[in-house]
Amino acid sequence: GAVVSQHPSWVICKSGTSVKIECRSLDFQATTMFWYRQFPKQSLMLMATSNEGSKATYEQGVEKDKFLINHASLTLSTLTVTSAHPEDSSFYICSAERGVGTDTQYFGPGTRLTVL
Amino acid sequence: AQSVSQHNHHVILSEAASLELGCNYSYGGTVNLFWYVQYPGQHLQLLLKYFSGDPLVKGIKGFEAEFIKSKFSFNLRKPSVQWSDTAEYFCAVIPSLYGGATNKLIFGTGTLLAVQP
Numbered sequence: 444g445a446v447v448s449q450h451p452s453w454v455i456c457k458s459g460t461s462v463k464i465e466c467r468s469l470d471f472q473a474t475t476m477f478w479y480r481q482f483p484k485q486s487l488m489l490m491a492t493s494n495e496g497s498k499a500t501y502e503q504g505v506e507k508d509k510f511l512i513n514h515a516s517l518t519l520s521t522l523t524v525t526s527a528h529p530e531d532s533s534f535y536i537c538s539a540e541r542g543v544g545t546d547t548q549y550f551g552p553g554t555r556l557t558v559l
Numbered sequence: 560a561q562s563v564s565q566h567n568h569h570v571i572l573s574e575a576a577s578l579e580l581g582c583n584y585s586y587g588g589t590v591n592l593f594w595y596v597q598y599p600g601q602h603l604q605l606l607l608k609y610f611s612g613d614p615l616v617k618g619i620k621g622f623e624a625e626f627i628k629s630k631f632s633f634n635l636r637k638p639s640v641q642w643s644d645t646a647e648y649f650c651a652v653i654p655s656l657y658g659g660a661t662n663k664l665i666f667g668t669g670t671l672l673a674v675q676p
Contacts, residue, residue: 447602475662477663477664485668486649486666486667486668486669487603487649487664487666488666489663489664489665492662492663536602536603538603538664540662546591546608546610546653546662547593547605547608548605548664549605550595550602550603550604551602552601552602553602
């Protein structure tokens with residue numbers, strides 16, 4: 444149990460376009476989902492915390508207007524990278540917290556974004 | 560700055576060797592501690608976690624970790640590694656802030672373990 448999927452697994456887009464990444468908890472409901480970014484040979488950096496039915500909480504330095512997060516249901520959160528630029532190229536990983544306040548996150552497989 | 564440190568970036572061992580990966584954190588107060596593993600081409604998986612109680616925690620696949628509060632450490636151990644343990648290992652912390660709790664995972668930089676058959 445506790446499977447989290449992401450779609451797409453990889454995407455290539457042109458500079459200036461927007462890209463949407465989906466994160467789904469397949470066999471459990473997730474009140475809270477998280478979005479991370481991982482640069483090559485670096486650790487995961489938390490971008491934002493997504494709560495179902497409310498606005499996401501962004502970490503310092505993360506532009507909320509650039510990285511739009513929507514957590515419309517208990518099994519789906521989406522991250523939209525708006526007006527993507529080459530510096531947005533990265534590995535984006537989501538996670539979902541199973542149960543409220545359990546502090547245990549289950550991770551998706553990640554999405555590789557390349558902006559040309 | 561508050562952080563999570565993993566001292567070994569790259570470890571190479573032969574099969575059957577013992578493993579210890581270091582993890583130190585700099586947050587005060589109560590912390591929840593985790594070790595995650597990422598096998599090649601796969602997503603992050605939880606190896607073990609410590610919230611409270613016995614500071615020696617046993618996880619999956621024969622791994623264990625010991626929380627030493629006085630040293631702000633949570634080192635991962637395995638007495639005898641296998642080739643299939645080749646992966647990247649991440650230590651992570653959820654610190655509790657004054658006046659409330661946070662569920663934000665703060666990751667260390669990761670340790671790449673290569674086990675030679």
